[in-house]
Amino acid sequence: MKQFNKEFLRDTWDIIKPYWQSEEKKIAWLLLIIIIFLNLFLVFINVLINLWYNEFYNALQELNAQAFWVAIIQFCILAFFYIVAAVYSLYLNQMLQIKWRKWLTDKFLKKWLDKKIYYHLQVFNNSTDNPDQRISEDLNLFVSQTLNLSLGLLNSVVTLASFVGILWAISGPLSFGIFGYEVVVPGYMVWAAIFYAIFGTWITAVIGKPLIDLNFKQQMYEANFRFSMVRIRENSESVALYGGEKREHKHLMTNFFDVFENYWKIMVRQKMLGWFTSGYNQIAIIFPILVASPRFFAREIQLGALMQIAQAFGQVQSSLSYIVNSYPSLANWHAVADRLRTFEHNISFIEELQQKNNRILIKESENLRVENLSILLPDNKTPLINQLNLSLNRSERLLIVGSSGIGKSTLIRTLAGLWPFGEGKIFLPPKDKLLFLPQKPYLPIGSLRDVLIYPNGDPDVSDDKIKDLLISLNLKHLINHISEVNMWSQILSLGEQQYLAFGRIFLQKPEWVFMDEATSALDEKSERMLYDKLKNELSNSAVISVGHRSSLLSYHEKKLIILGAGKWSLERISYINSEKSFIS
Numbered sequence: 137m138k139q140f141n142k143e144f145l146r147d148t149w150d151i152i153k154p155y156w157q158s159e160e161k162k163i164a165w166l167l168l169i170i171i172i173f174l175n176l177f178l179v180f181i182n183v184l185i186n187l188w189y190n191e192f193y194n195a196l197q198e199l200n201a202q203a204f205w206v207a208i209i210q211f212c213i214l215a216f217f218y219i220v221a222a223v224y225s226l227y228l229n230q231m232l233q234i235k236w237r238k239w240l241t242d243k244f245l246k247k248w249l250d251k252k253i254y255y256h257l258q259v260f261n262n263s264t265d266n267p268d269q270r271i272s273e274d275l276n277l278f279v280s281q282t283l284n285l286s287l288g289l290l291n292s293v294v295t296l297a298s299f300v301g302i303l304w305a306i307s308g309p310l311s312f313g314i315f316g317y318e319v320v321v322p323g324y325m326v327w328a329a330i331f332y333a334i335f336g337t338w339i340t341a342v343i344g345k346p347l348i349d350l351n352f353k354q355q356m357y358e359a360n361f362r363f364s365m366v367r368i369r370e371n372s373e374s375v376a377l378y379g380g381e382k383r384e385h386k387h388l389m390t391n392f393f394d395v396f397e398n399y400w401k402i403m404v405r406q407k408m409l410g411w412f413t414s415g416y417n418q419i420a421i422i423f424p425i426l427v428a429s430p431r432f433f434a435r436e437i438q439l440g441a442l443m444q445i446a447q448a449f450g451q452v453q454s455s456l457s458y459i460v461n462s463y464p465s466l467a468n469w470h471a472v473a474d475r476l477r478t479f480e481h482n483i484s485f486i487e488e489l490q491q492k493n494n495r496i497l498i499k500e501s502e503n504l505r506v507e508n509l510s511i512l513l514p515d516n517k518t519p520l521i522n523q524l525n526l527s528l529n530r531s532e533r534l535l536i537v538g539s540s541g542i543g544k545s546t547l548i549r550t551l552a553g554l555w556p557f558g559e560g561k562i563f564l565p566p567k568d569k570l571l572f573l574p575q576k577p578y579l580p581i582g583s584l585r586d587v588l589i590y591p592n593g594d595p596d597v598s599d600d601k602i603k604d605l606l607i608s609l610n611l612k613h614l615i616n617h618i619s620e621v622n623m624w625s626q627i628l629s630l631g632e633q634q635y636l637a638f639g640r641i642f643l644q645k646p647e648w649v650f651m652d653e654a655t656s657a658l659d660e661k662s663e664r665m666l667y668d669k670l671k672n673e674l675s676n677s678a679v680i681s682v683g684h685r686s687s688l689l690s691y692h693e694k695k696l697i698i699l700g701a702g703k704w705s706l707e708r709i710s711y712i713n714s715e716k717s718f719i720s
């Protein structure tokens with residue numbers, strides 16, 4: 137098993153502890169205490185049922201009908217309390233699990249989405265595979281396994297302690313002669329149960345050990361297989377246009393082959409285990425009676441005591457087995473906790489990276505001002521832009537140009553506070569006055585209304601206003617679908633998506649608009665229409681655009697040319713005449 141060292145325990149405790157000290161701590165502790173109480177109560181009823189065995193079977197042996205009926209009524213009462221406690225123990229346990237999971241999910245989601253960590257994890261730290269899986273599956277497993285393992289162990293220890301005493305008291309000593317000596321084994325049934333349980337669980341562990349690793353791999357292979365299909369779904373059009381079905385099919389079947397092959401290994405292993413555990417469990421029914429029978433036939437004990445011994449033996453053996461068997465469960469729990477720990481460590485790594493690289497100072501101000509801004513690649517050496525200085529008022533418009541891959545988007549990323557590599561100062565108006573439109577228009581899953589008000593628009597904006605906007609954006613055919621929830625990014629053309637993204641500007645009216653090739657999929661006429669509308673409706677808003685087309689020049693007053701190797705030049709765009717032709 138992986139090591140339960142100090143570091144592991146400290147990190148795992150750090151994941152467990154906060155919930156029990158949070159604002160939900162009262163209800164959490166109350167639920168936990170009730171669950172523990174119910175578990176102990178169940179053990180107590182088991183002890184009473186064990187005593188009942190004695191009376192019931194003695195009544196049968198003595199053909200005592202009255203005692204028989206009294207025992208039946210006693211059993212009904214015990215069974216009633218057992219059922220109520222068992223049902224509520226499970227119900228409250230699940231309630232605690234889902235509450236704890238909800239709290240942890242919220243915490244992890246916050247951490248992941250806070251300070252753009254999700255973005256930086258993806259771009260700068262590839263070792264965090266599938267954060268989605270960590271937050272959905274691993275948190276679920278962690279919570280359920282932590283509770284079930286600790287409660288299961290508590291239950292087993294208390295059961296073991298209660299029944300070892302009973303078994304010791306009722307089993308009596310076994311005496312036999314060996315080489316002429318009289319050997320007396322006190323409480324011999326206890327030793328028999330310990331021997332039986334340890335033997336059984338040891339063999340189970342030996343046969344079942346490879347299953348831990350196999351089950352872990354099965355989860356991973358299933359996730360890979362699922363993810364490959366999700367990728368096809370997301371890129372269905374591209375795959376269809378390329379006609380890549382054969383290649384995809386082959387790839388999916390290669391992925392599925394891992395699932396198949398691993399499952400086959402699990403099957404074979406489980407069959408081996410099945411031979412043993414079925415036999416072991418069957419023998420467990422007869423074994424204690426067999427071992428206790430000499431005293432029964434010697435008339436030292438009655439049928440009642442014999443059955444009581446058998447039941448107590450079963451309890452001791454099964455709780456001991458649980459404790460020894462918790463080995464694979466603990467290994468599984470360790471693996472889950474490890475994945476959550478690495479996730480947390482990677483988040484801290486990114487936070488450190490952000491701190492270390494915070495040589496780009498971003499401060500609030502009324503207008504945009506950039507002072508001595510140098511932007512580097514993530515190697516922290518290769519320059520994209522050196523010592524950039526520029527300023528922009530609210531009424532000005534800046535066009536950023538340069539060849540592909542030269543660093544235009546990276547400058548926008550830096551202004552947005554996403555790019556940590558470099559140094560210098562950026563003075564920017566407050567975040568709620570800015571709107572960034574990225575190169576790939578992002579349409580969240582939801583209605584067209586949700587798409588348009590994303591991320592911070594007014595949710596109560598009237599349908600009429602949205603309809604008018606859609607009409608003005610040449611999207612009249614969408615006005616009857618305003619409230620239709622859909623994956624719009626899969627339905628609308630790229631140009632239509634850029635229209636919608638642009639629509640956000642007219643609806644949300646930001647004072648500062650940053651656009652990274654936000655009209656690249658539109659024809660020149662549509663692009664002009666949008667920029668004209670922008671000029672008319674948001675005449676007091678500053679615009680910073682990245683673009684390749686010369687037709688964009690007429691909508692801007694300044695031009696920043698990024699030349700490569702850190703070089704740049706900033707120029708004022710001057711009109712030659714009013715016929716929309718320009719030199720810069």
Ligand SMILES: Nc1ncnc2c1ncn2[C@@H]1O[C@H](COP(=O)(O)OP(=O)(O)OP(=O)(O)O)[C@@H](O)[C@H]1O
Pocket residue numbers: 259260513514520538539540541542543544545546547
């Ligand atoms: N996460 C990253 N890790 C390493 N290099 C990166 C990363 N992101 C961008 N780059 C590199 O930075 C350079 C500038 O990229 P950027 O996206 O800013 O170019 P661009 O001028 O916007 O290009 P285009 O006009 O094609 O959109 C490119 O060489 C790119 O490969």
